[in-house]
Each structure stands twice: as structure tokens, then as C-alpha cells.
Amino acid sequence: MAVTLGAMWRAGRDRLAAAGIEGASRDARLLAEFAIGFDALQLSTREREEAPEQATILYNSLIEKRASGMPVARLTNEQWFYGLAFQLSPATLVPRPETEALVDLALAMLGAQEAPRFLDLGTGSGCIGVSIAANLPRVTGVATDLSVEALRVAADNARRHGVADRLKFLEGEWFRALDELHSFDLIVSNPPYIQSDVITGLAREVREHDPLLALDGGTDGLDAYRQLAAEAGRYLRPRGKLAVEIGFDQGEAVSALFEEAGFADVIIEKDLAGLDRIVSGKHL
Ligand SMILES: C[S@@+](CC[C@H](N)C(=O)[O-])C[C@H]1O[C@@H](n2cnc3c(N)ncnc32)[C@H](O)[C@@H]1O
The missing domain is CATH 3.40.50.150 (Vaccinia Virus protein VP39)
Incomplete structure (x- = not known):
């Protein structure tokens, strides 16, 4: 089933919140922007678009690394x-x-x-x-x-x-x-x-x-x-x-x-x- 960009980043936010990451929403958005190659404005205005498969795979792996304690800056370099x-x-x-x-x-x-x-x-x-x-x-x-x-x-x-x-x-x-x-x-x-x-x-x-x-x-x-x-x-x-x-x-x-x-x-x-x-x- 197709997942929208909005649903994709929010699922990541919930995963980070469940892992006890402070600032889960901010971090999930930053990692979504990085995985898709968007800036903050693009992510906000294009939330209803379908999430590309490769970006979703990358995003989910970044979210798991963040959930295990790796800082966002180390993931985005x-x-x-x-x-x-x-x-x-x-x-x-x-x-x-x-x-x-x-x-x-x-x-x-x-x-x-x-x-x-x-x-x-x-x-x-x-x-x-x-x-x-x-x-x-x-x-x-x-x-x-x-x-x-x-x-x-x-x-x-x-x-x-x-x-x-x-x-x-x-x-x-x-x-x-x-x-x-x-x-x-x-x-x-x-x-x-x-x-x-x-x-x-x-x-x-x-x-x-x-x-x-x-x-x-x-x-x-x-x-x-x-x-x-x-x-x-x-x-x-x-x-x-x-x-x-x-x-x-x-x-x-x-x-x-x-x-x-x-x-x-x-x-x-x-x-x-x-x-x-x-x-x-x-x-x-
Ligand atoms: C706290 S970091 C600061 C890095 C950067 N200026 C900043 O503010 O983000 C300290 C830096 O000093 C360098 N450093 C540590 N010992 C040093 C030494 N004996 N001589 C020169 N640089 C050293 C480290 O490699 C590191 O890049």
C-alpha cells in the first residue's frame, strides 16, 4: 500500500518517541528531509505525495539508528x-x-x-x-x-x-x-x-x-x-x-x-x- 510522505515521517516520529528520544518530532523531520532530499518547506507542503520506496527504506534505517542513540548530525554528516x-x-x-x-x-x-x-x-x-x-x-x-x-x-x-x-x-x-x-x-x-x-x-x-x-x-x-x-x-x-x-x-x-x-x-x-x-x- 502506498504511504504518503506525511505518514512516513510521522511513523518515524512515533518510533523515536517510543524509544524515549527527546525532540522526536524535530529529529524525525530532519531525517525525513535528508532521506528525501527536501528542505523543511518542501516536506510541509508535499506531505500528501507518495513516499518513494528508496527514500522510505533509507529513512527507516536512519530512524532505527537514531532510536539506538546516534545523533542526527552523525547520520546526516x-x-x-x-x-x-x-x-x-x-x-x-x-x-x-x-x-x-x-x-x-x-x-x-x-x-x-x-x-x-x-x-x-x-x-x-x-x-x-x-x-x-x-x-x-x-x-x-x-x-x-x-x-x-x-x-x-x-x-x-x-x-x-x-x-x-x-x-x-x-x-x-x-x-x-x-x-x-x-x-x-x-x-x-x-x-x-x-x-x-x-x-x-x-x-x-x-x-x-x-x-x-x-x-x-x-x-x-x-x-x-x-x-x-x-x-x-x-x-x-x-x-x-x-x-x-x-x-x-x-x-x-x-x-x-x-x-x-x-x-x-x-x-x-x-x-x-x-x-x-x-x-x-x-x-x-
Ligand atoms: C572541542 S573540539 C573543538 C572543535 C571545533 N573548534 C568546535 O568548536 O566545534 C577540540 C579540537 O581540538 C583538537 N585538538 C585536541 N588536542 C589538540 C592538540 N594537542 N593540538 C591541536 N589540536 C588539538 C581536536 O582534534 C578537536 O578538533
Whole structure:
């Protein structure tokens, strides 16, 4: 018997709800759009059309994977961030909405400058660096990662969004990736910041599907911040800034590391949920 597109996606929604998936309706719609190759508007306006057999088979298999805990972004291999679609791979973190605050900070700081330069350390999918470049036509930047595969994806995303000619991608451990002596107006990073022994207790969607390299911040979660705070000054212009994403309970510890390293005007900023999310400081 022929099944309509509307009946198809609603059956998926009910399956996800029965499996206890939060946001079952949203996820079922996103997976239906992906399986059929529609956008949200097309799915809404063409619900009465017959569902193609191949799309139904694909959709049902995606719904079963989602029901077993695989995040939608891992199934579609894509995540929206700062109004842009980012391709993903198993080597990249799924960009999180709270990280968009780092892009806001960068745009506010660099927007008025003539030819600003920034560094995005641990770029992953490239979401931070590509979003900054896409919103500031005069900016140039360098994006690094320890993962070659993540860098490949980030470079693809830069091409996709037309900023590849203004971003350089370099492989290596934090500042050691830099190929020459650079001097930046801003260094941004969302480094791994989860304590090693907390990772096994994280939600399954994170623990099983985000790369460990993107999560593990060492015994106290602060390994990357120690290195970044201690070394960033060498790569910043006078009055340049270092700004990092932090875990909700790391504000004081990371601020102290910034102050010990000689940064001035150290500020902790909160996210929309009212949690500490960014620490920034100025290089004198
Ligand atoms: C939390 S993820 C952030 C990814 C991306 N910037 C974002 O916000 O979605 C941290 C990134 O740092 C990279 N990374 C981890 N350790 C690193 C190191 N020692 N040197 C350079 N990059 C590293 C990981 O591969 C990962 O892409």
C-alpha cells in the first residue's frame, strides 16, 4: 500500500518517541528531509505525495539508528552553525550552539579593524574559523588541529563557504603547528576540556560519537588552557586577545591561568543558559 510522505515521517516520529528520544518530532523531520532530499518547506507542503520506496527504506534505517542513540548530525554528516552548514566526519566534534558566542566575540573585536588576523586553535570542522571569515571579508586567519582528518574536513568547509583563500590550515599540536612567526589580533579556541575520568559518564551521544581527542582535557580538564595561556602571548600583537570556550565550572581556574600568564582585563562571559562559557584576556 502506498504511504504518503506525511505518514512516513510521522511513523518515524512515533518510533523515536517510543524509544524515549527527546525532540522526536524535530529529529524525525530532519531525517525525513535528508532521506528525501527536501528542505523543511518542501516536506510541509508535499506531505500528501507518495513516499518513494528508496527514500522510505533509507529513512527507516536512519530512524532505527537514531532510536539506538546516534545523533542526527552523525547520520546526516552535517551540522548548522552560525547560519552555515558544516560537513562533519568521525574526526570532528559536532559544533555546539553555545560555541557561537566565540564567533560573536571575534566579530565584535575584529569587525572595525582594517586587515585583522586571527588564529583558531583546534578548529575541528572549521566552524569557528570559517564563520569568522565568512562574516568579515577583510579578515585572514590560520586554523590548526592535531587531527589531519579534521583539517581536511575544515578545509572542505572553507571551500564550501568561499573563504578558502583567506584561511590557512596547519596540522600540529597547538602553537607548534605554526609554520612561521605569526602575530595575531585574536586567538580563539574551543579546546578539549572534559576531565579524563568524567568521559565514561557523559551522555552516550557524546561519549560514543564525538572523538576522544576533541573531549579529553586531561586529569583536571585544564591541560590545553595551561598551554594556550602560557604560550599565546608570543603570537599576539600588543592589545591582542586570547578567548577560549570553557566548561561551566572552569571560569575561575582558567581566569587564574590567564592572569598568571600576564593577561589583563580577564573576563568570564556567560552563555544564554547563564553558565560561564568564555574566558578572554588582553595581551599587554
Ligand atoms: C572541542 S573540539 C573543538 C572543535 C571545533 N573548534 C568546535 O568548536 O566545534 C577540540 C579540537 O581540538 C583538537 N585538538 C585536541 N588536542 C589538540 C592538540 N594537542 N593540538 C591541536 N589540536 C588539538 C581536536 O582534534 C578537536 O578538533
